[in-house]
Amino acid sequence: MLCRKLLSRTGSLKCVRNAAHFTYQPQTPPAHLGETNKLNMFQSINNALDIALAGDDSAVVFGEDVAFGGVFRCSLGLQEKYGANRVFNTPLTEQGIIGFGIGAAAAGSTAIAEIQFADYIFPGFDQLVNEAAKFRYRSGNEYNCGRLTVRAPWGAVGHGALYHSQCPEAYFAHCPGLKVVVPRGPIQAKGLLLSCIRDENPCIFFEPKILYRLAAEEVPTGTYTIPLSQAEIVRQGTDITMIGWGTVVHVLLEVAAMAQEQLGVSCEVIDLQTIVPYDAQTIEASVKKTGKAMVVHEAPLTQGFGAEIAARLQEKCFLHLEAPVQRVAGWDTPFPYIYEPFYLPDKWRCLDTVKKLMDYM
Amino acid sequence: MFRPAARLLGSCTRQISTKVTRTSERADHPGSSTVFTDDLVFINPREELPVPTYRVTDRSGNVKGKAKLPDIPDDKLVEMYRKMALLSKMDKILLQSQRQGRISFYMTCSGEEAAVVGSAAALEMVDTVFTQYREVGVYLWRGFTLDNVMNQCFATHKDNTKGRQMPIHYSAKHLNIQTVSSTLATQVPNAVGYAYSNRISGRDAVSVAFFGEGAASEGDVHAAMNMAATLSCPTLFICRNNGYAISTSTKDQYVGDGIVVRAVGYGIRCIRIDGNDVFAVYAGVKAARALALEHSCPVLIELMTYRVGHHSTSDDSTAYRSIDEVNYWDREDSPVGRLAQHLITKGLWSTDLEESYAKECRKEIMTSFARAESERSPNPLWVFDDVYDSLSDHLVEQRREMREHLEKYGENYSLDKYMPVE
Numbered sequence: 001m002l003c004r005k006l007l008s009r010t011g012s013l014k015c016v017r018n019a020a021h022f023t024y025q026p027q028t029p030p031a032h033l034g035e036t037n038k039l040n041m042f043q044s045i046n047n048a049l050d051i052a053l054a055g056d057d058s059a060v061v062f063g064e065d066v067a068f069g070g071v072f073r074c075s076l077g078l079q080e081k082y083g084a085n086r087v088f089n090t091p092l093t094e095q096g097i098i099g100f101g102i103g104a105a106a107a108g109s110t111a112i113a114e115i116q117f118a119d120y121i122f123p124g125f126d127q128l129v130n131e132a133a134k135f136r137y138r139s140g141n142e143y144n145c146g147r148l149t150v151r152a153p154w155g156a157v158g159h160g161a162l163y164h165s166q167c168p169e170a171y172f173a174h175c176p177g178l179k180v181v182v183p184r185g186p187i188q189a190k191g192l193l194l195s196c197i198r199d200e201n202p203c204i205f206f207e208p209k210i211l212y213r214l215a216a217e218e219v220p221t222g223t224y225t226i227p228l229s230q231a232e233i234v235r236q237g238t239d240i241t242m243i244g245w246g247t248v249v250h251v252l253l254e255v256a257a258m259a260q261e262q263l264g265v266s267c268e269v270i271d272l273q274t275i276v277p278y279d280a281q282t283i284e285a286s287v288k289k290t291g292k293a294m295v296v297h298e299a300p301l302t303q304g305f306g307a308e309i310a311a312r313l314q315e316k317c318f319l320h321l322e323a324p325v326q327r328v329a330g331w332d333t334p335f336p337y338i339y340e341p342f343y344l345p346d347k348w349r350c351l352d353t354v355k356k357l358m359d360y361m
Numbered sequence: 362m363f364r365p366a367a368r369l370l371g372s373c374t375r376q377i378s379t380k381v382t383r384t385s386e387r388a389d390h391p392g393s394s395t396v397f398t399d400d401l402v403f404i405n406p407r408e409e410l411p412v413p414t415y416r417v418t419d420r421s422g423n424v425k426g427k428a429k430l431p432d433i434p435d436d437k438l439v440e441m442y443r444k445m446a447l448l449s450k451m452d453k454i455l456l457q458s459q460r461q462g463r464i465s466f467y468m469t470c471s472g473e474e475a476a477v478v479g480s481a482a483a484l485e486m487v488d489t490v491f492t493q494y495r496e497v498g499v500y501l502w503r504g505f506t507l508d509n510v511m512n513q514c515f516a517t518h519k520d521n522t523k524g525r526q527m528p529i530h531y532s533a534k535h536l537n538i539q540t541v542s543s544t545l546a547t548q549v550p551n552a553v554g555y556a557y558s559n560r561i562s563g564r565d566a567v568s569v570a571f572f573g574e575g576a577a578s579e580g581d582v583h584a585a586m587n588m589a590a591t592l593s594c595p596t597l598f599i600c601r602n603n604g605y606a607i608s609t610s611t612k613d614q615y616v617g618d619g620i621v622v623r624a625v626g627y628g629i630r631c632i633r634i635d636g637n638d639v640f641a642v643y644a645g646v647k648a649a650r651a652l653a654l655e656h657s658c659p660v661l662i663e664l665m666t667y668r669v670g671h672h673s674t675s676d677d678s679t680a681y682r683s684i685d686e687v688n689y690w691d692r693e694d695s696p697v698g699r700l701a702q703h704l705i706t707k708g709l710w711s712t713d714l715e716e717s718y719a720k721e722c723r724k725e726i727m728t729s730f731a732r733a734e735s736e737r738s739p740n741p742l743w744v745f746d747d748v749y750d751s752l753s754d755h756l757v758e759q760r761r762e763m764r765e766h767l768e769k770y771g772e773n774y775s776l777d778k779y780m781p782v783e
Contacts (some may be wrong), residue, residue, distance in 0.1 A: 058562070085561045091591055096584030099550025100592075103568070106539070106551065107489070107558035123580070130544045130552065138542065139525035141747040142534040174750050200750040228752065277753035 010040035033220035063114030133177030146200035151322035154206035191226030237268035323360035372593035472669030475696030479642030511733030525573030575606020636664030
């Protein structure tokens with residue numbers, strides 16, 4: 001899907017847009033959620049927004065280009081259905097969009113703001129950090145803007161380079177008062193987004209853009225939520241704990257399969273889902289069981305969120321560890337264009353880390 | 362495709378610059394709907410006359426020219442004066458108390474009493490107000506008590522904001538006034554979103570954003586005004602142009618005709634008002650409110666005034682302006698003085714009343730001050746509350762850690778000045 005093939009005179013393939021560096025692993029929907037529909041991730045997000053707008057008269061969806069459906073189609077059909085008062089375009093101003101969203105939330109509207117790419121969230125950084133995050137605290141709980149949710153496309157897409165690939169979760173994880181959430185696929189996107197929308201705290205929901213079309217699976221049609229601050233063990237294992245979020249979870253699932261097949265190593269793959277406040281209990285229990293841990297993220301290594309997890313794990317699980325906690329991450333460079341295959345923490349670097357962990361002592 | 366004739370200029374009969382001659386030939390593009398000109402002429406704003414300043418009374422409190430006094434009942438007018446005078450005295454005492462080291466920080470509104478109280482008096486309680494930091498007059502008008510002020514400045518356990526912020530960062534939900542934050546202009550887009558919610562919910566109320574002429578340079582103000590205009594948000598943008606942003610005078614802040622004229626660029630109705638004339642302020646804000654609700658639109662009001670005091674207790678303005686300049690404004694154009702004169706002339710006030718009221722204010726301020734000064738600070742463990750709606754696991758853990766730390770090392774922390782750790 002991501003690779004447009006150009007045949008040269010000699011008949012060889014030339015990919016203009018890099019092929020995905022992973023294989024999407026469709027998830028099985030929980031049986032108790034009943035009837036399902038095959039949806040990709042932008043459709044499941046669209047579905048979540050539709051449910052939010054239908055069930056809550058105060059809900060509004062706004063941002064650049066959301067009226068016609070959004071550049072990634074997440075808001076398709078919503079303005080026709082709910083009208084221009086509730087689903088509307090804003091001028092091109094992230095600081096305005098987020099500031100406006102905070103005010104609307106404070107007034108009692110369920111405010112769902114879209115930032116067109118996570119790379120462009122920074123003009124709104126002041127509003128998020130100095131207003132949204134502190135709104136409740138500084139007022140002694142007289143006020144809050146908990147009804148604000150900010151959504152943004154996130155992460156590597158194959159050709160996005162510096163300004164269409166960023167993963168900024170680490171900047172916001174450092175800000176008390178915000179919640180940061182990243183889904184790994186359509187089922188999680190719908191459930192986690194609905195949780196964020198209903199949560200009484202300002203939430204930032206980063207959507208792995210490479211999964212919008214690529215990830216398709218049977219998604220429960222009804223209304224359901226996936227709890228925040230709960231990690232999910234996506235694959236059980238006994239030798240190594242692998243921790244990731246978003247796209248990288250699928251890389252890890254692939255690596256886990258390879259590790260089992262090639263090395264006889266059993267990996268436990270954990271999707272953190274909520275970056276802050278994160279589920280320390282689940283990852284600590286896993287690492288105490290396996291004794292070996294690796295955290296993987298696309299964002300640059302230094303001061304990436306893996307650093308927080310590594311610090312926490314070595315602090316809480318020190319006597320259980322058989323090897324230092326490993327991090328596999330993007331290099332400490334801006335997100336590059338033609339170098340993307342070498343930049344990403346791909347399955348080969350992850351597999352190599354598995355070997356390093358197993359060989360440590 | 363043509364855009365329909367632009368809403369603002371469609372029926373306009375006066376153009377910005379008469380030097381640009383107009384043909385009768387339509388020039389319609391997606392981005393503008395106008396006529397062509399054959400002249401290569403640049404609009405030069407410096408050749409335009411500055412926007413005039415609306416006023417009702419002169420510096421002696423007498424009605425000028427064709428101006429009309431707004432319809433304010435006598436008792437309300439006297440109450441406005443009492444609040445302005447109280448504000449002025451409270452400011453002086455709290456400023457002194459900071460100099461004595463009894464509170465850590467303070468900001469006065471000296472010279473701007475009419476701008477804030479006059480505005481507040483023209484609004485309704487349903488109008489949600491977002492202040493910058495020099496508008497405690499709005500709080501006082503609406504019923505914020507001296508105890509409320511003192512408890513916040515001393516960060517006592519009775520402070521409704523639980524001692525979370527520096528002095529003067531008030532919050533008053535029961536008075537429909539949002540929390541002060543130190544970051545400048547961040548409140549302005551918040552007010553716009555609030556107004557949007559009001560509008561689509563059918564609430565008959567405006568939102569109000571106060572900010573200074575310095576804060577007006579921030580991108581948030583530009584973003585807010587453009588959004589308010591495009592999204593039809595009934596927001597009053599009230600700019601206190603007091604001449605200084607700390608030491609930065611307006612000549613370093615802008616070259617254009619102040620703040621009022623920026624509204625024109627966004628298609629927003631606007632007015633410039635003598636901020637020291639409480640009647641003009643009241644009339645202007647009241648009229649702006651009516652316009653905003655009638656047309657579901659924002660309105661910008663630029664209140665021209667003067668910051669008599671220092672920027673804050675961390676500032677000594679003698680370093681960048683002359684005492685003569687300050688004294689000039691304080692003596693010749695005192696908003697409190699102007700209203701006092703007007704009331705005395707009308708027989709609604711007197712020098713005797715002034716003296717007894719001054720005593721009464723002083724007594725009330727000092728009593729409230731002493732009460733708050735003797736109160737303890739909140740339970741130290743409250744530091745963890747209200748980060749989220751409920752404690753996250755890691756905050757529960759950190760709270761336990763801090764409690765354990767205090768059990769061992771508590772004697773090093775002046776815990777007697779706080780409510781018990783529990």
